[in-house]
Amino acid sequence: MKIVLGPASVELAKKISELNSIPIVPVASKSFPDGESYIRLEGNVQNEHVAIVQTTCAPQDSRLMQLAFMAAAAKTNGARRVTAVVPYLAYARQDKLFLQGENISIKTIAHMLGEAGIDALITVNIHQKNAFEMFPKQWTKKNLTAIPLLAEYFVKRGYAKAFALAPDKGAMYIAEQAQSVLQGEAGHLEKQRDRYTGQTSQTGKGLNVKGQTVIIFDDIISTGGTIVGAAKILKELGAAHVYTACVHGLLIGDAEKRILDAGVEEIVATDSVPSHVSKVSLAPLIAKALKALKSG
Ligand code: R5P
Numbered sequence: 610m611k612i613v614l615g616p617a618s619v620e621l622a623k624k625i626s627e628l629n630s631i632p633i634v635p636v637a638s639k640s641f642p643d644g645e646s647y648i649r650l651e652g653n654v655q656n657e658h659v660a661i662v663q664t665t666c667a668p669q670d671s672r673l674m675q676l677a678f679m680a681a682a683a684k685t686n687g688a689r690r691v692t693a694v695v696p697y698l699a700y701a702r703q704d705k706l707f708l709q710g711e712n713i714s715i716k717t718i719a720h721m722l723g724e725a726g727i728d729a730l731i732t733v734n735i736h737q738k739n740a741f742e743m744f745p746k747q748w749t750k751k752n753l754t755a756i757p758l759l760a761e762y763f764v765k766r767g768y769a770k771a772f773a774l775a776p777d778k779g780a781m782y783i784a785e786q787a788q789s790v791l792q793g794e795a796g797h798l799e800k801q802r803d804r805y806t807g808q809t810s811q812t813g814k815g816l817n818v819k820g821q822t823v824i825i826f827d828d829i830i831s832t833g834g835t836i837v838g839a840a841k842i843l844k845e846l847g848a849a850h851v852y853t854a855c856v857h858g859l860l861i862g863d864a865e866k867r868i869l870d871a872g873v874e875e876i877v878a879t880d881s882v883p884s885h886v887s888k889v890s891l892a893p894l895i896a897k898a899l900k901a902l903k904s905g
Contacts, residue, residue, distance in 0.1 A: 613654075614635050615662050622694075625660075625896045625899065638675060650686060655687035658688070665697055691729070696879070697881045698740070704736070704743065719743045753894050758889050770822075771824050773785075774796055776797070777811075799814065811842060821848055822850040826854050833867045852875050856881055858882050860884065880892075
């Protein structure tokens with residue numbers, strides 16, 4: 610196996626290659642003056658199983674094109690098998706038709722990547738498991754979870770027994786995964802979303818967090834609206850300390866400032882989306898999954 614250093618995830622890809630002692634294939638990439646993407650694999654992939662590590666956070670469209678181009682370049686240059694390691698899988702939130710006239714974006718992406726030559730997919734905390742079903746049946750697909758790693762970060766910081774909160778019922782499985790590491794209580798808020806405006810509203814009925822240290826766990830933090838709303842409710846309910854952890858810290862615009870202004874003491878994310886809040890690396894998780902794939 611060889612690890613292709615996707616331009617969006619070079620550091621993560623290098624860490625994975627070091628952990629598994631797998632050789633790397635560097636990638637030359639650039640954008641043409643008109644915005645089109647160019648990539649070239651700078652290594653021999655003949656007869657190799659290559660794992661392309663490339664997250665697809667913003668600018669997601671060009672990162673998806675780079676991923677497709679790297680897969681096609683691998684196959685064009687003789688790779689036997691291509692596994693895409695895509696920690697943050699863009700468009701997974703549009704996994705069904707919510708309103709008339711829409712398309713199922715993740716299905717379109719799946720077709721595009723399949724045509725480009727990808728045979729297998731490893732992703733991390735995909736937003737909806739349903740999105741996974743849009744990828745070709747013959748692909749090997751793995752959806753890893755980084756929630757235990759995030760919870761371990763807090764245990765190491767001395768927050769064992771903290772309350773694990775999910776911002777909505779659908780994310781309760783995330784809070785439960787965190788709870789199994791933190792060994793405290795877990796619960797969720799209720800969240801409603803207006804499909805036309807995107808506006809959300811939350812309530813904390815029945816939650817008892819008075820005096821507790823609460824960590825809000827989510828798969829994605831995008832605009833931060835969900836965490837800001839949750840933090841306000843937690844403060845009203847008397848929580849002593851509020852932290853937040855997510856797998857994919859997109860942190861669009863002033864999300865970070867708004868979250869901290871809402872009284873959240875720390876934001877912790879993984880290197881799925883590399884930034885200064887990427888305090889937990891996905892490398893051990895992905896390295897283990899690739900090892901299993903290699904020996905399987
Ligand atoms: C939604 O269901 C997701 O799990 C996240 O809660 C959401 O994507 C976060 O978005 P934002 O940060 O914009 O509220």
